[in-house]
Amino acid sequence: MTALRRRGPDWLLNVYAGLGLIYLLVPIAIIIVFSFNQPRGRFNFIWQEFSLNAWKDPFAVPGIGDALRNSLEIAALSTLGATILGTLTALALVRYEFKGRAPVNFFIFIPLATPEVVLGAALLSNFLNLGTPQLGFATILIAHIMFNLSFVVITVRSRLIGFDRSLEEAAQDLGATPWETFRLVTLPLIMPGVVSAALLAFALSIDDFVITYFNNGSTITFPLFIWGAARVAIPPQIYVIATMIFLFTVAMMLITVWQQRRAEKMAAVRPDEPELAAEPAPA
């Protein structure tokens, strides 16, 4: 880290980090700006003039509306499926001692370490050899639940690890059945983890291109639509819809953060630890 040279001025590092942040954000800003462009020609690469045309009619491009609808439906259904299956798996892994837990933990992790192109190709081999189901909406959905599952398990599991089991025991001592204990005690406590897992799954699903590309048949999702368009023509409407998805995600994110913070404030029993966050100054 040359930026941390001895006695190097402090602000130099801040400036360097700031440039890194700008690198991350500029391409996003460009998408938003270029959604207001009125491109001449088929590609939206060069700024011409400000226009609201694309925003007034974002679905003017044939096929773009269907693609977006497919994406949203698949994202919603795969989120639901993966969240349920993944939460059950996480519960089993954290709450119970059983034979084979370590290998299962390892097995859950492998899909995350597998390149997407391999996941997609393997699933396609599978569907081609079995012949069923027909490549299309169903196979995309199967694939999305598959790759989302491990993410859900890991997210929920991390939430379950600090879980205080005495609360469940208390409920059982007070006469609650196992199901009541789960519904009234366990589930509310792990809910924040489940919600963040579901949000992650939704975001991953709506963004996925590679695995979908291998298993889509003739069904087109929004990323596949962009892929097809990228060689032929890139209308500004693509940027408009991307901006809309972006704003929606930011809103969802802020609402979750805000709600979790409120929930934490309400649940704060433990006093705050003394703040040790600041970087100590060199002697």
Place this chain on the structure above:
Amino acid sequence: MPARLRKAALPYLLLLPGLGWLLLFFAIPLGIMFLESLKTGTIDTGFELTWAFSNYTDALSDYNEQFLRSFEYAGLATLFALLIGYPLAYVIAFRGGRYRNALLLLVIVPFFVTYLIRTLSWETILSDSGLVVSTLQTIGIVSEEGRLLDTTVSVVAGITYNYLPFMILPLYASLERIDKRMLEAGYDLYGRRRDVFLRVTLPLSMPGVVAGTLLTFIPAAGDFINAELLGTPRQFMIGNVIQSRYLEVADYPTAAALSFLLMAFMLIIVLIWARIAGTEALLGTEGERK
């Protein structure tokens, strides 16, 4: 007795749906793809399982260039992501103060925009008549005829960008956990800034470095979107080959063999990297607990 049995069976029942799904749609497909990689034939005559292990050696000799390029590009992108990401994670973790969460949110903002769109945005930025190229031409770094799009530069820049948040988040997580009293102790012992960084901060953040580099390197090595949109066939990586062998040429055995070769190489690289960096990383976490 039945109640106890039911209790013993409960974890397996909970596991069944999720694990079953992964078996059916992850493990078994990998097995089927392995058989696929040992077949011979064409899409017209059909494929037959002949245990043709030569598919692997053929695939390797035909596409060793793309393999090497994949690992070169992924390695470069991982290095650049580390050089950009570490200082950024450091500043957010140690100097972010009450803005830490907001800054972290900015780091993941790119994830809110579809991957392909982010890449198209780079096509806009680096395009021949764009601001970057014309500026670099004025300074003289890029010649009058020169371009950035469709070169190694554009593909590596795209990959670096797309996976950068994967680098920053684990780095931040490990830096943020460091007990700041350790740094104070370093300074109290008259450690200079550089010494404290090299001997305290960096070793303690090694778990983040290992996680971040792996999370960047693995998907980067299998990527084909950046090479396709920001490059030409001269920049194609192994992902491009697998994709076109599978979906355009329908040469399934070669594509399947390439997929397994990719996984095998990746595993080897990951193991070597874990050996080099992992031991220190483990020591780092141990030191932190004490």
